[in-house]
Amino acid sequence: MSTDRQLPPTVGTTEEYGASPFEQWAEWARVDDVVRITGEEGDRYLVTHPELVEEVVFGDGPFAKTEGIQQQFGRGLVAEHGEQWRAQRGAMQPAFIPDRIESYAETIGEIVADTVDTIDDGAVLDLRELFAEFTMEVMVETLFGGSGDDEAIRTAVDRLNEWFLQQNTGGETPESVVSERDRAMKRLVGMIDEMIADRRGGDGDDFLSMLLSVGPDSDANYTDGRIREEVIAMLFAAHETTALTLTYTLYLLSGAPEVADRLHEETQSVLDGRPPGPEHLDELSYTERVIDEALRLYPPLHALARRPTAEVELDGYTIPEDGVMYLSQYVIHRDERWWDEPTAFRPERFAAVDDRPRFAFFPFGAGPRRCLGEDFARTEAKLAVAGLTQQFSFEQLTETFQLRIGGTALPDRPLELRAHGRE
Numbered sequence: 001m002s003t004d005r006q007l008p009p010t011v012g013t014t015e016e017y018g019a020s021p022f023e024q025w026a027e028w029a030r031v032d033d034v035v036r037i038t039g040e041e042g043d044r045y046l047v048t049h050p051e052l053v054e055e056v057v058f059g060d061g062p063f064a065k066t067e068g069i070q071q072q073f074g075r076g077l078v079a080e081h082g083e084q085w086r087a088q089r090g091a092m093q094p095a096f097i098p099d100r101i102e103s104y105a106e107t108i109g110e111i112v113a114d115t116v117d118t119i120d121d122g123a124v125l126d127l128r129e130l131f132a133e134f135t136m137e138v139m140v141e142t143l144f145g146g147s148g149d150d151e152a153i154r155t156a157v158d159r160l161n162e163w164f165l166q167q168n169t170g171g172e173t174p175e176s177v178v179s180e181r182d183r184a185m186k187r188l189v190g191m192i193d194e195m196i197a198d199r200r201g202g203d204g205d206d207f208l209s210m211l212l213s214v215g216p217d218s219d220a221n222y223t224d225g226r227i228r229e230e231v232i233a234m235l236f237a238a239h240e241t242t243a244l245t246l247t248y249t250l251y252l253l254s255g256a257p258e259v260a261d262r263l264h265e266e267t268q269s270v271l272d273g274r275p276p277g278p279e280h281l282d283e284l285s286y287t288e289r290v291i292d293e294a295l296r297l298y299p300p301l302h303a304l305a306r307r308p309t310a311e312v313e314l315d316g317y318t319i320p321e322d323g324v325m326y327l328s329q330y331v332i333h334r335d336e337r338w339w340d341e342p343t344a345f346r347p348e349r350f351a352a353v354d355d356r357p358r359f360a361f362f363p364f365g366a367g368p369r370r371c372l373g374e375d376f377a378r379t380e381a382k383l384a385v386a387g388l389t390q391q392f393s394f395e396q397l398t399e400t401f402q403l404r405i406g407g408t409a410l411p412d413r414p415l416e417l418r419a420h421g422r423e
Contacts, residue, residue: 007036008317011046014039021405022302022330029331034315044324048331050338050357052315053304056327057359057367062309063325091214092230092372095143095207101375104142105278108380111137112387113275119392121421126414127250131243131384138380139238144195144231145206152187156232157240159184164407185232192231196224207234234373240408241300242377246384248298249291251415252345253389254396259347260389263290264422267390276383276390284382289347291381295363297345299329302409304365329362330409392419 011028014037025046028035033049047053056063094100115134119125136150159181163173199209211227253260263286270283303326312319319325334342338360339349364371371377395418404410 006317008032008034008045008319009036010038011035012037014041014044017044020402022403022409025326025328025331026334029328029335034317034319042322042324043320044326045319046331047314047325047327048335049315050332050359053327053332053359053362053366054357055314056306056325057304057369061312061314063306063312064309088226088230089372091211092207095210096372096376098375101379102278104376105281105379105383107142108138108383109275109277109387111141112383115384116275116387116391119388119419121419123419124397125394125417125419127247127417128243128411128415131246132239134246134384135239135243135380138242139235142376143207143234143238145199145204145208152184152191153235153239156184156188157236160236160407162406164405188232188235189228192228193224195231196227236407237371238373238376242380244298244300244408244410245291245295245377245381247411247415248300249294249381249385250388250394250417251396251398252294252297253290254394254417256345259290259345260393263287263385263389264393267386271386271390273390276387278379280386281379281382284386286347287382287386288378289350291378291385292350292361292363293345293347296333296339296361297343298403298409299333299363300408301363301365301371302330302403302405303328327366330403332360333363335360390422392421394419 009031011031012024017024017037025048028037028046029048033047033052035046037044037046047056055061111134115130132154133150136153140150159177163177163181195208196212199206199212202209208227208231211230253263266284266286270280276284306325306327307322308319308325309321311321332338336342338356359366362370364374364377397416397418398413401411401413401415404412
């Protein structure tokens with residue numbers, strides 16, 4: 001690592017990054033562990049060493065979320081900080097304790113079984129579309145008590161991703177992108193307000209009811225506006241990221257028959273023809289490794305964005321106040337310093353204890369702000385992968401794709417597979 005006290009080396013511009021962001025990140029990361037990307041809207045700093053990630057997320061430096069996150073998610077947990085963040089996380093934590101996750105798993109298993117029943121032998125599946133519908137149903141049934149407008153949620157997620165794409169690649173965001181995002185968000189807000197009105201004064205135990213039970217009587221900051229922002233952030237996180245995790249996992253399996261066969265052996269042994277449920281989770285160890293390897297290669301959360309609120313030193317370099325920093329999971333997860341054959345799909349690499357740095361793998365974020373819903377997302381992914389691969393093998397129809405960079409790491413085209421029913 002560098003020891004000079006200076007700005008990090010300049011490697012390119014935000015315009016160059018916008019043309020092929022992930023390829024550029026990988027190329028620029030070879031220059032140094034902290035590099036500078038210049039742009040009209042301000043400089044960006046790419047951070048690609050696990051120890052530096054740890055320094056940022058656990059250190060006492062003055063780091064905050066970026067303005068883009070704060071603009072979209074307001075005062076929700078994903079954008080808050082300090083004592084207010086701790087209070088909000090405490091209010092939401094009961095929705096994700098182990099007993100609650102187990103109760104969600106019952107419902108998730110039923111939805112997996114219903115999804116399997118909708119797939120015909122020989123059907124061509126658009127993976128992102130399939131899993132967007134699946135995760136939407138899981139989220140609405142488990143976290144929001146069975147209410148919500150699926151189309152409004154999906155449209156808002158898509159428009160937010162397009163807006164984040166424009167924000168991340170520099171330059172002026174087209175007015176059409178902003179207006180479409182605003183229309184979609186207005187519709188989403190209307191839906192959430194109806195849900196809040198329906199729940200108020202009730203005795204439900206879903207996620208939204210828990211937030212309402214806190215309310216301004218318990219926390220003066222927990223107004224309806226704050227609750228609305230919490231719900232928007234949860235809708236985005238619980239729906240889109242898990243849908244992409246499942247999309248990339250099934251896609252990778254379709255191109256790796258030996259891995260798929262080993263996974264099927266486990267699901268046959270553990271499930272024995274039954275729908276997956278909470279009682280099976282601990283036994284699906286290889287399934288979990290498959291999912292972890294997909295998260296390594298294609299982390300939906302591709303980077304943590306932070307900005308210094310005052311000038312800081314990182315790895316001997318000076319990062320100026322408000323310089324946007326990207327702590328890149330995508331690059332670190334594919335760094336040959338930490339991973340043998342980093343582009344190979346090898347789930348067995350997660351079977352043994354290793355000496356990699358702590359944050360060589362951090363698909364759900366890092367530090368105190370690590371994703372609150374990680375156990376929920378892992379449960380959902382394990383049950384879905386096990387249930388689907390028990391009943392079907394998958395033939396890869398889309399041979400290649402590239403990643404687009406929105407709020408998440410998105411495929412640039414539909415990823416299509418053909419499902420073949422198992423005897």
